[in-house]
Amino acid sequence: MGHTVLLLLLLLLSLGVCAVHCAGGHTLRFLITQILSPTPGLPIYTVYGYIDDFKCGKYNSDTRRVQALIPLNESLIAMPEDALTEHLETQTKFAQELEITERDKMEFIMGFLNKTYDNGGFPVYQRRFVCELNEDGTAGGYEEIAYNGKEIIALDKEKVVYVSVTQEALVMMDQWNKRFDDATDNKIYMENECIQQMKLYLHYLSAYMKRKVPPKVKVSSSESESGIKLHCWVYGFYPRDVEVKWIKNGRDEIYSEESAEILPNPDGTYQIRVSVEVTPEEGATYSCHVDHSSLENPLVVAFESSNRSMLYLLIGGTALLVLALFAQGIFIYKRRKSKGSESGQNRRNNMNLAQL
Known part of the structure; x- marks a missing residue:
C-alpha cells in the first residue's frame, strides 16, 4: 500500500x-x-x-x-x-x-x-x-x-x-x-x-x-396565492425511513404538489417538511400523520385552533372581499343606469328644443 x-x-x-x-x-x-x-x-x-x-x-x-x-x-x-x-x-x-x-x-x-x-x-x-x-x-x-x-x-x-x-x-x-x-x-x-x-x-x-429515535413534529401555516399552505416539519428522527402525510377531516389524504426530501441533521438524525395548499373551508379539520419505526402507533398532530386563526382570518377576509366586490358591482351598475337615464332625458329635452 x-x-x-x-x-x-x-x-x-x-x-x-x-x-x-x-x-x-x-x-x-x-x-x-x-x-x-x-x-x-x-x-x-x-x-x-x-x-x-x-x-x-x-x-x-x-x-x-x-x-x-x-x-x-x-x-x-x-x-x-x-x-x-x-x-x-x-x-x-x-x-x-x-x-x-x-x-x-x-x-x-x-x-x-x-x-x-x-x-x-x-x-x-x-x-x-x-x-x-x-x-x-x-x-x-x-x-x-x-x-x-x-x-x-x-x-x-x-x-x-x-x-x-x-x-x-x-x-x-x-x-x-x-x-x-x-x-x-x-x-x-x-x-x-x-x-x-x-x-x-x-x-x-x-x-x-440500530438505535431508534422518535420524531418531533411541528405544524404551521403561511399564506399562498390560492389560499393557505400548511406545513408539517418532522425532525430529529432515526432511522431515515418515514411516512408523512396531511389528512383532511380525519379521513381524506391531501396530496402535495411539492416533492418532500428527507435531509440529514448534523447529529446523525433526519428531517423532512411536507407542505400542502388548501382552500379555506369553515369547519374543516387538518392533521399531520407521521409513521416511523420508532413509534408503536402513527403520530397525529392536529392543526390546532390557535393555529387556525390565520385560516379563519383568510375565510373571513375572503368573504369580505366577495361582499366588497358584490357591493362595488351594484354601485357601478346603478351609476351606469343613472347616467343612462340622465342621458335619455337630455336627448328628449334637446328634441323638444329643436321642435320649438
Missing part, C-alpha cells in the same frame, strides 16, 4: 470509523478542503468523514487533532478509554502528515493553473474520496479533486490513472501522475481495505446504528 493510501487508512481509523454494513447500500466519504491563507472562523485545512449523510469524524489545521463525532461509550464501542486515547494520538500524527501531502497537491495545481491569492482570487482545493458497499455485496467508489469549486481531476478506475475533467487541467496530468503515483494503491484501498474496515467496525457501532 502506498504512502498516501496508508495515511488515508490511518485517518479513517482516527476518525472513529462509524461505518456499518446495513441492508442497503452504504457509503463512506472523506471530504478534504484546503484554502491558501487564514480566514476568520475557517481553518486552512479540514477533513470530514461521513457515513452516508452522517458526519462521523473531523480533523482541521487549527486543532491539529482528530476528533470522533459519535458517542464513544462502552455500550457502543468495545475499546477501553485509555486504548482509544492512545489510538487517536497515534492517528493524529498520520493525519498531520496527510495535511502536508494535500498542501503539496494544492501548490502543484496552483503552479500549473497560474492562479494565486495575489491576483485577487480565493483559491480553494477540495478532494472527495468515496468507497461504496453495494446492496449486492460488490464494492466501488470514486475520487475527484476540485479547484475553486470546479472539478478538474478524477480517478479513472478502468485505466487506473488520474485524468483531467477539464481542458484546463489537461496540461498537467502527465506530471501529476508521475509526482503523485498512487492511482493503483488508491483503487485497491477503495475496493478492498476500506470495505474491510467498514465490516470490521460493524460490531463496535451496530448498537448505535
Whole structure:
C-alpha cells in the first residue's frame, strides 16, 4: 500500500470509523478542503468523514487533532478509554502528515493553473474520496479533486490513472501522475481495505446504528396565492425511513404538489417538511400523520385552533372581499343606469328644443 493510501487508512481509523454494513447500500466519504491563507472562523485545512449523510469524524489545521463525532461509550464501542486515547494520538500524527501531502497537491495545481491569492482570487482545493458497499455485496467508489469549486481531476478506475475533467487541467496530468503515483494503491484501498474496515467496525457501532429515535413534529401555516399552505416539519428522527402525510377531516389524504426530501441533521438524525395548499373551508379539520419505526402507533398532530386563526382570518377576509366586490358591482351598475337615464332625458329635452 502506498504512502498516501496508508495515511488515508490511518485517518479513517482516527476518525472513529462509524461505518456499518446495513441492508442497503452504504457509503463512506472523506471530504478534504484546503484554502491558501487564514480566514476568520475557517481553518486552512479540514477533513470530514461521513457515513452516508452522517458526519462521523473531523480533523482541521487549527486543532491539529482528530476528533470522533459519535458517542464513544462502552455500550457502543468495545475499546477501553485509555486504548482509544492512545489510538487517536497515534492517528493524529498520520493525519498531520496527510495535511502536508494535500498542501503539496494544492501548490502543484496552483503552479500549473497560474492562479494565486495575489491576483485577487480565493483559491480553494477540495478532494472527495468515496468507497461504496453495494446492496449486492460488490464494492466501488470514486475520487475527484476540485479547484475553486470546479472539478478538474478524477480517478479513472478502468485505466487506473488520474485524468483531467477539464481542458484546463489537461496540461498537467502527465506530471501529476508521475509526482503523485498512487492511482493503483488508491483503487485497491477503495475496493478492498476500506470495505474491510467498514465490516470490521460493524460490531463496535451496530448498537448505535440500530438505535431508534422518535420524531418531533411541528405544524404551521403561511399564506399562498390560492389560499393557505400548511406545513408539517418532522425532525430529529432515526432511522431515515418515514411516512408523512396531511389528512383532511380525519379521513381524506391531501396530496402535495411539492416533492418532500428527507435531509440529514448534523447529529446523525433526519428531517423532512411536507407542505400542502388548501382552500379555506369553515369547519374543516387538518392533521399531520407521521409513521416511523420508532413509534408503536402513527403520530397525529392536529392543526390546532390557535393555529387556525390565520385560516379563519383568510375565510373571513375572503368573504369580505366577495361582499366588497358584490357591493362595488351594484354601485357601478346603478351609476351606469343613472347616467343612462340622465342621458335619455337630455336627448328628449334637446328634441323638444329643436321642435320649438
